[in-house]
Amino acid sequence: AGENLSSSKENWNVSATVAFTGxxxxxxxxIAATYSKTNYAIAINLSQHYLWVFERKTKNSPWTLRNEWxxxxxxxxxxxxxxxxxxxxxKRYKNPTYNPDNELYKSSFYYMTYIAKGKYIHTPLYQRxxxxxxxxxxxxxxxxxxxxxxxTPYAIWVYKNIKKGTRCITYY
Numbered sequence: 001a002g003e004n005l006s007s008s009k010e011n012w013n014v015s016a017t018v019a020f021t022g023x024x025x026x027x028x029x030x031i032a033a034t035y036s037k038t039n040y041a042i043a044i045n046l047s048q049h050y051l052w053v054f055e056r057k058t059k060n061s062p063w064t065l066r067n068e069w070x071x072x073x074x075x076x077x078x079x080x081x082x083x084x085x086x087x088x089x090x091k092r093y094k095n096p097t098y099n100p101d102n103e104l105y106k107s108s109f110y111y112m113t114y115i116a117k118g119k120y121i122h123t124p125l126y127q128r129x130x131x132x133x134x135x136x137x138x139x140x141x142x143x144x145x146x147x148x149x150x151x152t153p154y155a156i157w158v159y160k161n162i163k164k165g166t167r168c169i170t171y172y
Contacts (some may be wrong), residue, residue: 024065027052030084030169031063037086037165040066042121042158044148044170046073046080049140051121051150053158069154070139073170074119074146081116081146082170088114089164107135111152111159115168121148123155 020028027043031054034041041054041063055066074080090113108128112120124137136143139151148170150158 020065023048023050024052024068027169028054028063028065030171031167034084034167034169036167038163040162041167042087042162042169044071044073044080044168045172046082046142046170047172049073049142051148051154053162067154067157069150071121072124072139072141072143072149074144075142078145079142080119080144080148080170082172083116084169085116085167087162087164087166087168090114090159090162109147109149111155112147113155113158113162115148115170119146119148121150121155121158123152124149 023045027045027050030043031041031052039056039058043052043054044050049071051067051069051071052065053067054063056063090111107125108130109122109125110131112122114120124139125135127133127135137151139149149155
């Protein structure tokens, strides 16, 4: 254990991958195969509803699992896009255009971090204007309009720690 194994196509650092199993290992392989301009990378499995934050100490060190969270993502009519991109950073919440028939107008969400055009990682839905009364706090489901929802403390952590240039991979 701890030795580098080689095959004709891949090099694996056993000490870096032995701690991962199943879905974590799948996420790790996606992150390890790309780069990030920061010491963080995010992998989001949209079919299993998990978000992983990986961290490394230096540019050349192996990725370690920092956080694993259940999430909710886009429903079939408004799916979360599968992307492999560098994030452009956190954005402040803006009220949606007034439309009384629009379900989002009845809700508030906070701590938005951009992942794709009009799609963010953010808090669950709160009652409009509230930061204490939830409108929908379900996790582990495809229920959003394309954003990725995580529990409020996790959305705050992402908002404060994930900077511009962080790799984000979403996949099914």
